[in-house]
Amino acid sequence: MTTKEKETKRSQQQDVEITGSEAVIRSLIAEGAEVIFGYPGGAIMPVYDALYDYRNALRHILTRHEQGAVHAAQGYARVTGKVGVCIATSGPGATNLMTGIADAQIDSTPLVCITGQVTSGLLGTDAFQESDVVGLSMPVTKWNFQITTPEDIPEAIAKAFYIAASGRPGPVLLDITKDAQFGKLKYKYAKCHKIRSYVPEYPVNKEKLAEAATLINEAKKPFLIFGQGIMLGEAERELKGFIDKTGIPAAWTLLGLSALNSDHPLNVGMLGMHGNYGPNIKTNECDLLIAVGMRFDDRVTGTLKTYAKQAKIIHIEIDPAEINKNVKTDVALLGDAKKILRLLTHIVSPNKHKEWVKEFKQAHAIEDKKVIQSDLYPKKPGLTMGEVVRRVSEYTKNKAVIVSDVGQHQMATARYSKFTQPRSHITSGGLGTMGYGLPAAIGAKLGEPNREVVVFAGDGGFQMTIQELGTIAQEKLGVKMVILNNHFLGMVRQWQELFFEKRYSFTEILSPDFVKVADAYGIPGNHVSDRDKLDDAIKVMFETEGPYLLEVNIEKDDNVFPMVPAGASVSDILLSPEDATK
Amino acid sequence: MKKEFIITTYSENHIGLTNRITIILTRRQVNIESLTGSESALPGIHKITIVINEEEEKVKNIVKQIDKIVDVLKAFYHTNEEMIYQEIALYKVLTKSLMESDEIEKLIRSHNARILEITPEYTVIEKTGHKEETQELFQGLNKFGVLQFIRSGRIALTRSPIEKLSEFLKERDELLEKVETRSKLRKAN
Numbered sequence: 196m197t198t199k200e201k202e203t204k205r206s207q208q209q210d211v212e213i214t215g216s217e218a219v220i221r222s223l224i225a226e227g228a229e230v231i232f233g234y235p236g237g238a239i240m241p242v243y244d245a246l247y248d249y250r251n252a253l254r255h256i257l258t259r260h261e262q263g264a265v266h267a268a269q270g271y272a273r274v275t276g277k278v279g280v281c282i283a284t285s286g287p288g289a290t291n292l293m294t295g296i297a298d299a300q301i302d303s304t305p306l307v308c309i310t311g312q313v314t315s316g317l318l319g320t321d322a323f324q325e326s327d328v329v330g331l332s333m334p335v336t337k338w339n340f341q342i343t344t345p346e347d348i349p350e351a352i353a354k355a356f357y358i359a360a361s362g363r364p365g366p367v368l369l370d371i372t373k374d375a376q377f378g379k380l381k382y383k384y385a386k387c388h389k390i391r392s393y394v395p396e397y398p399v400n401k402e403k404l405a406e407a408a409t410l411i412n413e414a415k416k417p418f419l420i421f422g423q424g425i426m427l428g429e430a431e432r433e434l435k436g437f438i439d440k441t442g443i444p445a446a447w448t449l450l451g452l453s454a455l456n457s458d459h460p461l462n463v464g465m466l467g468m469h470g471n472y473g474p475n476i477k478t479n480e481c482d483l484l485i486a487v488g489m490r491f492d493d494r495v496t497g498t499l500k501t502y503a504k505q506a507k508i509i510h511i512e513i514d515p516a517e518i519n520k521n522v523k524t525d526v527a528l529l530g531d532a533k534k535i536l537r538l539l540t541h542i543v544s545p546n547k548h549k550e551w552v553k554e555f556k557q558a559h560a561i562e563d564k565k566v567i568q569s570d571l572y573p574k575k576p577g578l579t580m581g582e583v584v585r586r587v588s589e590y591t592k593n594k595a596v597i598v599s600d601v602g603q604h605q606m607a608t609a610r611y612s613k614f615t616q617p618r619s620h621i622t623s624g625g626l627g628t629m630g631y632g633l634p635a636a637i638g639a640k641l642g643e644p645n646r647e648v649v650v651f652a653g654d655g656g657f658q659m660t661i662q663e664l665g666t667i668a669q670e671k672l673g674v675k676m677v678i679l680n681n682h683f684l685g686m687v688r689q690w691q692e693l694f695f696e697k698r699y700s701f702t703e704i705l706s707p708d709f710v711k712v713a714d715a716y717g718i719p720g721n722h723v724s725d726r727d728k729l730d731d732a733i734k735v736m737f738e739t740e741g742p743y744l745l746e747v748n749i750e751k752d753d754n755v756f757p758m759v760p761a762g763a764s765v766s767d768i769l770l771s772p773e774d775a776t777k
Numbered sequence: 778m779k780k781e782f783i784i785t786t787y788s789e790n791h792i793g794l795t796n797r798i799t800i801i802l803t804r805r806q807v808n809i810e811s812l813t814g815s816e817s818a819l820p821g822i823h824k825i826t827i828v829i830n831e832e833e834e835k836v837k838n839i840v841k842q843i844d845k846i847v848d849v850l851k852a853f854y855h856t857n858e859e860m861i862y863q864e865i866a867l868y869k870v871l872t873k874s875l876m877e878s879d880e881i882e883k884l885i886r887s888h889n890a891r892i893l894e895i896t897p898e899y900t901v902i903e904k905t906g907h908k909e910e911t912q913e914l915f916q917g918l919n920k921f922g923v924l925q926f927i928r929s930g931r932i933a934l935t936r937s938p939i940e941k942l943s944e945f946l947k948e949r950d951e952l953l954e955k956v957e958t959r960s961k962l963r964k965a966n
């Protein structure tokens with residue numbers, strides 16, 4: 196028996212007296228956690244001490260900052276579909292988690308975050324490293340709970356995993372006082388399968404299903420838009436089955452990307468502010484809009500006053516609070532996307548919608564001519580983000596896990612990388628957290644060790660969590676880092692150019708030589724500025740075993756188009772800066 | 778158009794739950810007119826009644842957000858007309874003013890109020906009713922000087938004959954049995 200197996204076996208013993216901190220570790224193993232991310236400190240030391248005896252059964256990744264730990268847990272959760280776990284100490288350790296927790300809340304990422312807390316007798320006394328973590332995290336967690344007695348630990352952890360993963364997933368925080376970690380309990384573990392005050396999902400309403408089918412069968416110009424709900428609900432096959440049968444063109448939100456093969460003939464592209472031309476303008480021309488597992492975010496809809504007013508709307512959604520929140524629906528199908536799409540596919544009539552699909556192709560041709568060609572095959576000397584992203588994607592045969600940070604490069608990544616497998620595009624959508632990319636890529640690589648994991652980041656965002664190069668070096672993680680460096684905070688610069696009279700207020704940013712920084716960590720890397728050297732540089736990056744950093748100098752005027760200006764209608768999508776000044 | 782709505786929640790009696798509920802309101806810039814919490818007819822189940830002044834569409838969304846809180850069993854909203862509701866007010870006046878004329882006594886009688894305590898210095902008067910009624914008495918008494926005044930939050934009952942909480946819990950249990958979540962399905966595999 197290996198040490199790992201021995202530890203796992205020991206963790207499964209029931210009815211034994213152990214410490215609260217050991218119960219934490221055993222409960223995590225019982226929930227199937229294999230990799231956790233964290234940073235030790237005073238109030239969580241008992242848990243770290245207990246972890247020492249299970250360090251083979253439960254792999255711990257020491258990040259360089261708690262924000263790194265939580266984003267890594269997010270990246271891990273997003274590629275694997277499992278609950279991500281991170282651990283931090285009280286006070287600053289816990290507050291450093293908050294950005295990632297808020298990010299996970301708005302992007303429905305299942306997380307269990309464990310924070311140490313001062314001894315219960317010191318609560319509320321402004322003790323050293325005390326902060327009200329339950330209060331602080333309340334608005335950004337699906338559930339949180341403070342544990343002050345060791346006996347409560349197994350049950351609270353079981354509840355935490357159940358809540359984080361079921362229904363619409365989200366982050367859960369458990370704050371464990373030091374005395375609860377030190378105290379003893381008789382350990383017994385039982386998974387949680389039901390909480391009376393919590394309905395994770397509702398059964399499918401058959402009448403509504405029939406109403407939806409009628410609308411679908413009668414529609415002349417139906418259009419399906421989907422979000423991350425497809426992947427969270429493991430409904431990728433059902434989505435494909437549905438559109439294949441009905442012939443309905445489908446477009447995705449930023450977080451829905453990779454749920455449907457990029458080259459599927461009915462995949463018409465991305466929605467929203469920097470989405471594709473067709474999906475945006477056709478939203479206001481379709482007669483039926485079928486929204487699946489998405490929440491009509493303002494970056495997708497533009498102004499709601501003119502959003503899809505001509506269309507009937509079907510909303511397939513697991514979270515009742517999303518129904519009619521932003522957009523009034525005609526038929527709301529509450530429940531699990533997988534079940535609903537499967538049932539719906541059975542009862543709808545087959546169709547082709549040839550003419551309608553052709554309209555999307557025509558729109559694509561316009562965008563291709565005005566935007567895509569010059570992004571991918573520029574005539575000007577400077578490299579564009581789009582061409583770098585596409586070359587990398589092609590080199591991996593569109594099979595890599597692609598992680599992005601936030602900003603212009605994020606939009607280029609979403610527009611120009613291609614996917615053949617779900618759960619392959621990892622980015623911060625709702626919160627738009629700069630600094631997300633590098634640590635999320637760490638988590639993604641640990642979740643998918645046998646796949647290439649590439650992170651695209653801007654020069655700004657990369658520096659927000661640049662310290663995680665240390666984690667990559669220590670754990671020898673083969674993350675491929677591509678910095679698209681335009682020497683500016685590009686997205687803000689783009690808005691300044693278009694909407695703030697080119698007043699470039701504090702968007703010029705000095706960066707270190709990223710390759711030298713990587714070198715200091717023992718990570719190999721290279722610079723590239725010329726188009727004719729790009730392919731070789733990419734090849735070397737992938738052929739080098741382990742981590743690699745490629746810094747690419749990008750033309751600073753390389754703005755992201757198309758663009759729906761904030762607060763404009765999706766019909767008023769701009770294809771070029773000339774459109775903006777009209 | 779904004780009007781008064783009564784939000785009622787049934788929940789587990791857990792620490793911090795009231796906070797979780799109120800931050801849903803504060804985040805949306807909704808002011809709480811009154812908030813009352815107490816145990817319901819069923820031990821362990823807590824009832825919170827909140828009065829807000831808002832547009833119905835917004836109230837609907839707020840109630841859905843409250844309902845989504847893991848420890849909340851169910852949240853509803855009603856208009857004032859749909860509920861029987863009551864508030865209580867206490868008024869402290871100088872006993873001297875009470876003795877000087879029969880005006881205060883007349884006010885107490887005409888408002889169906891009652892005296893809770895009399896000391897040589899002050900007298901405490903209690904009145905239950907809707908806000909307008911307790912406010913009217915305050916205005917009457919304040920002509921003689923009200924030393925202290927306090928009004929409670931609203932308590933409210935629906936017009937249906939019994940609180941169907943135990944039935945609700947049974948139905949909830951059946952619903953939870955029926956729903957096959959992904960974790961249950963995985964377990965079965």
